[in-house]
Amino acid sequence: MGNTLNTLPQIPQPQQQSQQQEQQQQLPENESLNQEFTCEICIEPTSIPGKKFKNTNKCSHPFCTDCMIKYIRVKLEDDNIGHIKCPAYNCDHALDPLACSSLVGPALFIRWGDVLCEAAIGGVEKCYCPYRNCNVLIVNECGGDPKKCKCPSCKRWFCFQCKSVWHAGFGCEESGELRDRNDVAFGRLAEQRKWNRCPRCKHFVELSEGCQIIKCRCGINFCYKCGKQVHQHWCRCDTTSVCCVWCFRICVLLIFVMFASFLYMWEGQKHGHVRR
Template identity: 70%
Template sequence: MGNTLQTLPQIPPPPPPPRPDEQEEEELQERRPEVGNREFTCEICIEPASIRGKKFRNGGRCSHPFCTDCVVKYIRVQLEDNNAARINCPAPNCGHALDPRACAPLVGDALFVRWCDVLCEAAIVGSDRCYCPYRNCSALILNECGGVVKKSTCPSCKRCFCFQCKGVWHAGFGCEESGEIRDTNDVAFGRLVERRKWNRCPRCRHFVELREGCKIVKCR
């Protein structure tokens, strides 16, 4: 049986961005009073708007007529509903993405920080990662050491957690037993077990400490 080769369809490259001289000329045109007061029709809301202060500029990538209010709403929907890292220009058949730097002054600090977080997460897809389990932190943490990592310290809040079960650090207890920790006494006892390096009998599950003698201990 011979091999069959399948020809993949060719995807046309996105159109090139406007040249710097064209972009500068467009900016100069919009600064002129007779042009700045002119209206354009937004392709999203289909409403007329003044060019000056209302027309969105995509950092020179493309120049489709959108009003800034519609672009901000479009970005918010893409982030909150779709969690999209790459937000494409809303114009049909446009291969350009929105420039985050051009959008930053429009969307506000909170939405721009959310966008940056989504971009960072998309850049590390496939990496061994988790979030800090403490609710007032929730920082994104990467396993940069490789291998199996258990006890870890959050670089943001400096508190310990378990990288394996993604929970608060359960000193003296295994991941499967972390749900059995009920109060501060259990936490304090677990820290004592960790500090004294006690071992746990695999049969009766009691903690034991070997002070001297043979290392072979028989469970009673």
């Protein structure tokens, strides 16, 4: 008696199943990209292969690539918006810049990246390097109130407050008047030797020795250490002088209290003798 063999159905392997599913998913997409459609922006029927815009499997609204390029350019250049949403009605999906890089071109893609960077650091104080051959974006990551800063790209000094080239020895309000090279060189020399300026007449003063309180030729007294005008022979920026002043005031107060108590006791003894 012969043995009968029953043929069992072949069970596909997991890799074969995944490949079949990918092929089944890719077929409708390729067919939808090649078939005729009507763009919802220009309302023009299109049957050219590859003209339908694809938003990386997020949404598949019928838009042609020409209209999407114009749409992205308007959002970037006119509206300055980096988070660009799909133009379809009631669609909250955003466009992927990396997926659209080959579509929009390198110049518009770089502009897209710059807008996204500016939006990411919108709440942080920032400026651009004032030198024309650099002009990189610089962010104040450490906080505070910076003034003299060095560009991380070109390694040149600039003023973070007035966003201009570093004006050594001069204030931000005077930076626009420094057109002579001699003024710039003199300002650098004053900064190196740590010269100070009178707060009234703005003349430079060099202290070789002596007290920190300077009497300028314009008639005012100012502190050479902090540059502020003072009306006494000491300044609050000097801890030693402040302590000495307060010690002197306390000593005067103690002497006054002791003298008042002595007078009070002397008056009391005087009235006591009169009563007897």
